[in-house]
Amino acid sequence: MKRRDLLKAGALAGGLLIGGRALQGSAEAAANPEARIGLAGTDGHITLPGRGPLYIFGFATVPLAASVGDLVANYKGKAQHVAPILDVKQDNDVYITLTNLGLVGRPDLVDAHTIHWHGFRTPSALFDGVPEASIGVPIERQFTYFFRPHNPGTYMYHCHFEDVEHVQMGMTSIVFVRPAQDGGSALDPLHRTTTYAYNDGDGSTAYDRHFAILLNEIEEREHDADEQIQEFIFTDYDPQYFTLNGRVYPQTILPNNDPSLPYQPVSSLIQANPGDRVLLRLANLGYLQHAMQLPGIPMKVVGEDATPHSFPYVTNTLYIGPGEARDVLFTAPPFNPSAPVTTDARGSYNTYLFKNRDFRRLSNRGSPGLGGMATEVRVYQGSPLPAQTSVGETYA
Amino acid sequence: MRKALLAAAALLVAFAPSARAQAPAVPRQGIVCTNGTTFDLTATPGYIETPDGNSVLMWSYALAGGEFQSPGPVLCVNEGDSVTVHLHNDLTEPVSIVFPGQTGVGGSGSSGLLAKEAPAGGDATYTFTASQPGTYVYESGTDPEKQVEMGLYGALIVRPAGHPDYAYDAATRFDPQREYLVLLSDIDPDLHHAVETGAPYHFDQLRNRYFAINGRQFPDTLQDNGVSWLPAQPYGSLIRVKPYNATGNPLPALIRMANVGTVNHPFHPHGNHIKEVAQDGRPLRTPGGGDASSEHFAETIGSGQTQDYLFSWTDQDSWNPGSNPFPASVASPDYRNLTFKDGNTWSSGSAYLGSKGTLPVGTVSQNICGEWYFPWHSHALNEFTNYDAGFGGMATLLRVDPPGGCTAVAGTASILAGTLNSGTATALAAADTAYYKVNSTVSGTRTADWYGGFTGVPRGSTGLAVTYTGRNSIAALPTTLWIWKWSTSTWVQMGAATGVGTSDVTSTRTPPSPQSDYIGTGANAGKVRVRVLTTGTTTNFVTQGNLLKLTYDAP
Amino acid sequence: MRRTMVLILIAVGLTLPASPASAADVSIDLCASAGTLTLPGPVTANIWGFALAGSGGSCAGVTPSVPGPVLSVDQGDTVSIAVHNTLTTPVSLEVPGLSLGQGAGISAPAGGAATATFTASAPGTYLYQGTERQVPMGLYGALIVRPPTAGQAYGSATTAYDREALLVLSAIDPAFNASPATADLYHYAPKFWLINGKAYPDTDLVHGVAPGTKVLLRYLNAGFDNTSMRLLGAYERVLARDAHPLANPFDATAETIPAGGTEDALVTIPATGTRFPVYNRQLHKTMLTFIEVP
Numbered sequence A: 001m002k003r004r005d006l007l008k009a010g011a012l013a014g015g016l017l018i019g020g021r022a023l024q025g026s027a028e029a030a031a032n033p034e035a036r037i038g039l040a041g042t043d044g045h046i047t048l049p050g051r052g053p054l055y056i057f058g059f060a061t062v063p064l065a066a067s068v069g070d071l072v073a074n075y076k077g078k079a080q081h082v083a084p085i086l087d088v089k090q091d092n093d094v095y096i097t098l099t100n101l102g103l104v105g106r107p108d109l110v111d112a113h114t115i116h117w118h119g120f121r122t123p124s125a126l127f128d129g130v131p132e133a134s135i136g137v138p139i140e141r142q143f144t145y146f147f148r149p150h151n152p153g154t155y156m157y158h159c160h161f162e163d164v165e166h167v168q169m170g171m172t173s174i175v176f177v178r179p180a181q182d183g184g185s186a187l188d189p190l191h192r193t194t195t196y197a198y199n200d201g202d203g204s205t206a207y208d209r210h211f212a213i214l215l216n217e218i219e220e221r222e223h224d225a226d227e228q229i230q231e232f233i234f235t236d237y238d239p240q241y242f243t244l245n246g247r248v249y250p251q252t253i254l255p256n257n258d259p260s261l262p263y264q265p266v267s268s269l270i271q272a273n274p275g276d277r278v279l280l281r282l283a284n285l286g287y288l289q290h291a292m293q294l295p296g297i298p299m300k301v302v303g304e305d306a307t308p309h310s311f312p313y314v315t316n317t318l319y320i321g322p323g324e325a326r327d328v329l330f331t332a333p334p335f336n337p338s339a340p341v342t343t344d345a346r347g348s349y350n351t352y353l354f355k356n357r358d359f360r361r362l363s364n365r366g367s368p369g370l371g372g373m374a375t376e377v378r379v380y381q382g383s384p385l386p387a388q389t390s391v392g393e394t395y396a
Numbered sequence B: 001m002r003k004a005l006l007a008a009a010a011l012l013v014a015f016a017p018s019a020r021a022q023a024p025a026v027p028r029q030g031i032v033c034t035n036g037t038t039f040d041l042t043a044t045p046g047y048i049e050t051p052d053g054n055s056v057l058m059w060s061y062a063l064a065g066g067e068f069q070s071p072g073p074v075l076c077v078n079e080g081d082s083v084t085v086h087l088h089n090d091l092t093e094p095v096s097i098v099f100p101g102q103t104g105v106g107g108s109g110s111s112g113l114l115a116k117e118a119p120a121g122g123d124a125t126y127t128f129t130a131s132q133p134g135t136y137v138y139e140s141g142t143d144p145e146k147q148v149e150m151g152l153y154g155a156l157i158v159r160p161a162g163h164p165d166y167a168y169d170a171a172t173r174f175d176p177q178r179e180y181l182v183l184l185s186d187i188d189p190d191l192h193h194a195v196e197t198g199a200p201y202h203f204d205q206l207r208n209r210y211f212a213i214n215g216r217q218f219p220d221t222l223q224d225n226g227v228s229w230l231p232a233q234p235y236g237s238l239i240r241v242k243p244y245n246a247t248g249n250p251l252p253a254l255i256r257m258a259n260v261g262t263v264n265h266p267f268h269p270h271g272n273h274i275k276e277v278a279q280d281g282r283p284l285r286t287p288g289g290g291d292a293s294s295e296h297f298a299e300t301i302g303s304g305q306t307q308d309y310l311f312s313w314t315d316q317d318s319w320n321p322g323s324n325p326f327p328a329s330v331a332s333p334d335y336r337n338l339t340f341k342d343g344n345t346w347s348s349g350s351a352y353l354g355s356k357g358t359l360p361v362g363t364v365s366q367n368i369c370g371e372w373y374f375p376w377h378s379h380a381l382n383e384f385t386n387y388d389a390g391f392g393g394m395a396t397l398l399r400v401d402p403p404g405g406c407t408a409v410a411g412t413a414s415i416l417a418g419t420l421n422s423g424t425a426t427a428l429a430a431a432d433t434a435y436y437k438v439n440s441t442v443s444g445t446r447t448a449d450w451y452g453g454f455t456g457v458p459r460g461s462t463g464l465a466v467t468y469t470g471r472n473s474i475a476a477l478p479t480t481l482w483i484w485k486w487s488t489s490t491w492v493q494m495g496a497a498t499g500v501g502t503s504d505v506t507s508t509r510t511p512p513s514p515q516s517d518y519i520g521t522g523a524n525a526g527k528v529r530v531r532v533l534t535t536g537t538t539t540n541f542v543t544q545g546n547l548l549k550l551t552y553d554a555p
Numbered sequence C: 001m002r003r004t005m006v007l008i009l010i011a012v013g014l015t016l017p018a019s020p021a022s023a024a025d026v027s028i029d030l031c032a033s034a035g036t037l038t039l040p041g042p043v044t045a046n047i048w049g050f051a052l053a054g055s056g057g058s059c060a061g062v063t064p065s066v067p068g069p070v071l072s073v074d075q076g077d078t079v080s081i082a083v084h085n086t087l088t089t090p091v092s093l094e095v096p097g098l099s100l101g102q103g104a105g106i107s108a109p110a111g112g113a114a115t116a117t118f119t120a121s122a123p124g125t126y127l128y129q130g131t132e133r134q135v136p137m138g139l140y141g142a143l144i145v146r147p148p149t150a151g152q153a154y155g156s157a158t159t160a161y162d163r164e165a166l167l168v169l170s171a172i173d174p175a176f177n178a179s180p181a182t183a184d185l186y187h188y189a190p191k192f193w194l195i196n197g198k199a200y201p202d203t204d205l206v207h208g209v210a211p212g213t214k215v216l217l218r219y220l221n222a223g224f225d226n227t228s229m230r231l232l233g234a235y236e237r238v239l240a241r242d243a244h245p246l247a248n249p250f251d252a253t254a255e256t257i258p259a260g261g262t263e264d265a266l267v268t269i270p271a272t273g274t275r276f277p278v279y280n281r282q283l284h285k286t287m288l289t290f291i292e293v294p
């Protein structure tokens, strides 16, 4: 067990990504390394083009040692969208302590929150996060969810309390499980990485860079109704914004922790050197099916619903329904100087758009220009990008 | 609009058909087959009830002479059968049936766009050979954008010849007690209201408000098949399994899923992955005939498709409070700091299957004996609603029952003949060193005769089994076990006598059918009594009960 | 050798297997032009469509169609597609399954031209398309790359067919198309559901010839909806998606073709039946046609 596998802790500021805090030698379940994660459920606001701040519910990463009082004082009203992306390892004992901080914008609401570990083989209903069949966490209370994930892959987590509301309000994210196979380079046919999507046994899912991207939608009438103490009829659902990691294009291509988006810290920008094997960990927690295309680059689907594909396939059109996950590998093509070239601090690059094929979903509330569910794959000239140190890393 | 619809429904509800008695053969849960090779169906209007109190006009196929039902009956035939379906049309416009997946459908009727039609008041007939096993749908082929939306659909099951426990082949063998239909549909009540009132029908303004499994919306989906208060919606969809066990419970459940709705539906099972083994009535195989199934924690099923899934539930870690407990810091949360939604929960209050924890005072538990509940639902969460109310619509529950069923131990002990030597009923809770001891009578043929009382056994429980472990102070006394039959106020003997000597002997007995006679009702609701009768000679003895346990499958 | 253009038109979606040819340079000149489409009603909708250019790449007098012309090339061909744009807005061209020499795609400025060059390295059914509001206007079409063996969809003999038919699925919102430059794409709401640019009852029949005939259905979804298509009276063996043969072909009666996706399915005409409906199971009734015998 390498320490780096346990400790993917937020090297980046702002709670972009959290992994477990390693606590070796605990009296509990000593056989398995531990990952401990603190999450808080609360509310906040995010920024979308064409409108004022949008009211959300969401999660934020919080320190485990702090008292509930300190958490309320420091984090209440500071939810982020997408919620923190969680990075854990196969066979680790994962403890996630959820604190409900209450809502700044709706002091009248006493909603509980939960965490549903979406897609995990659930060993106990107690930890399934369904408030009607297990518990809910009331305001200023805490509960620790426990999992020992055995199957690597890409999953989701979300609140399941009045879920049609709390999920749309933003309490959604990706959690992925790294395979036990990680750490060895022997299997990689190119002998340059130690990271794999699955325990493939042959290096066929080796990747140089990975990106976790949550597809979602925002029905602003629901958010506004929630803020204004109104009811929204959920079967009227007809979203205006189509998001990747809680942002719409061109927000999606801003770097991680961009100061203009304090509560949408997670970028969807995909930067790669030519020849890099890129793993996209995709999941959909919207209520609509999405067909995504990456014109110019074939996508190989190596896993689905946290299950390695016995028969990986190549596609141009990734069709992904709500609650589904895909693990997609592609190889960054060579830099092509005769194609349109843009330049940034890292040098010259070609751009490929990863975009929704329902072009109605490439607009921001109808305003002109490309928007919505799209991001860019930038392939640089030469190989200026350093090795990736955390999922979704961006380079200024 | 919605208010008006409710009002209209209230006026019309008097014309809704009355409850139909389900034949006793209908299982409480699981697929309800209408078996045969010739089926007489009538296309007819009727009303369904939604959990939010609405009543919606539907069109459906009913069994001729039967009551209106939505969806249409589940037609079950065998591979190779020559199938005939007669359709009589009680609607005021032509109607038909198409059978996707069947080839060579013949028959009679007036010609229509997609199939032979039965004119208003008239008839049509369809014939085909059910040449290959599988899960199929049948539905209207006439003006489908209206008639399918109105509810003219149902499921057709073709079972492999000679193998009703296969979906297709040996690789798709399933537990016949755990066969489930999950038929997905969606309803725009405004369109139905337009049909009801003769207003223009604009399918391009479709706005689905109700989302159903087997014609019911959650939580009605959990109710048993054929409950009287849902007379037009006879099919429940509660999914029940016990944990996978290579020897005791090796076979998976079969989930036959079909989407007869107007849109694709993304279905998400909690608890464990589902394994897709077939689409549209054809198994998924490699070109060499190998296994090409795939596992999913969510799967979008296209409009008009069927998919078959095998499902087993496994705890990969085999957590248990004895040898492999959860970390102490998470296993026993302080429920006083937490909340059970609306004070009414399916939770057992325990981290372990088959155990019950102590819930806070004031929390009502729907949990019987430590079983688990996981929702299975559309992850288009706007479909996980009833119009404007969450936690409804296209959803059901997976119930994972404890491996050995529910277990109850005797809470009371009463002596019929003899006297108390020592101990209380609590000594009967486990096979250990504590005994409940009864002195025999002291004259004539000595006997020791006593019974243990159980409580909390739900009405409708099945699979009752009694386990008694005990010994006597002297050797080889015949011991019989009896159960109280409430309907006749008599004891019923369970099996032959067992010789019990001075060391513990364990006997397991099941009472004769019908088992419902042994569960008390009214003031005695949930009570079961089991009697232990030891017959001696002319020598005094002491009967020593160690364990008296009742296991049962809760309904 | 250099051919100017090998094109097989879809009069209806029915073509005979083309004879194979050795790898060649193929250049295709397309015009992107404005026109109209007549739909049942009758309703006349404004469209933008592709058309084959006249000699020298001239767009004078060409009539654009929805979908655009079927482009058919042979595996291994080096293909150049020039887009001559007569519209007053830029037009792009991308083929999601292909890496055009220029990267993701090309864009021809208003009144200008641009050329995409690629090697047709893998056989299959491809959708060529514009982007954003160009698609609801009608700028899309089918590109077929044929393997060396005539009468096969792919390299494997299991993809052999006797007849083939293209089913380009799309939709039209005449209100949107009335003002393509200014209409709000978000509110695009189709009223006509089309197969090869036609709404039932105007759709073209697919001819299956006789029992046992293998009809290759090439579905291409040019619309925005993930569309579930149902076949009655027969099964279709799903051979490939997005121009990639499946490891495990399977039989189906209803398949969702995602927006922008393609699928190849082989229907073996059963011994009984003469008329096999193919229709939109999401109940958009004008997206309907029939495979008929003969």
Ligand SMILES: [Cu+2]
Residues within 6 Å of the ligand: A041, A057, A112, A113, A114, A159, A160, A161, A166, A171
């Ligand atoms: Cu919540």
Ligand SMILES: [Cu+2]
Residues within 6 Å of the ligand: A116, A118, A158, A323, B268, B379
């Ligand atoms: Cu979920």
